[in-house]
Amino acid sequence: MTYPGPGRLLRVLADAEAVTWSLLLIGMALKYLTRTTDLGVSIAGPVHGFVFLAYCVVVVVVALDQRWGPKTLVLGLFSAVPPFVTIPFEQSVRRRGLAGPTWRLRERAAARTLPERALHAVLQRPLLWAVVALLAVTVVFVVLLRLGPPVG
Template identity: 55%
Template sequence: MSPRRLYRALALAETVTWTLLILGMISKYVLHMGDLGVRIGGSIHGFVFLAYCAVTVLVGIDRRWGAGRILLGLASAVIPFATIPFERWVEKLGLLADCWRLRDEPARGPLESLAAIVLRRPVVSAIVILVLVGLVFAGLVRLGPPTQWFS
């Protein structure tokens, strides 16, 4: 899958999962229907959030966005519905592409070398990334909702 298609899909998925989480919060706090909607919506959103962040870093390294733009992309995942405007902005600037640069070009530096390994072995890398995202996700689920981390 191209960086453009992958990034667009995850930006949309992040927005959809924000909607699920917000609907779950409305059902819990406004309609007093219990926390099932928050647990389901929050879990799905958390997983997609982590995947979006991982792909933002990978695409940013591959396309040489720079640290500031990568951080802005990561911040867009924290603000509800901001991933689509961010994706459209980087697309308009020509910062997304139909192919992965680091599959063919030599890497410059350790971050590009790591990204090149990921891109040149997509199946193995996808499995490793899914396992890592799953482990981070499981750790966060074990910690509980962010509102309870410091109480």
């Protein structure tokens, strides 16, 4: 079985983040401009929040595996804040060859630092760790939901 490489995974999450931004903006227009319903915000808001967190996790994992510098990592994380910026960020990363088709840290010899060794272990059992990551993002998401919306 073949698993998506870092470039493909980043692209999928960047696109998903942009799509959920679209849904949230449509929901906000319905709620605040037309004052017809807040259903769009109450559905798209949590979905976007979840995908936002998942995108951030993927950016950190890809950055570690592909040895991005701090500037690229920070730009990747901040690209999720304004609407639709994840797409040009991902395209820039792809053009510059910063997210290839294969995981560098699948090979044990490539893993030198503790975070790299941890990611190497994750890449040896990707399905197990995908479930763990999904659960971790879900826990963070639920905690943030309980804390309430970002604005009063």
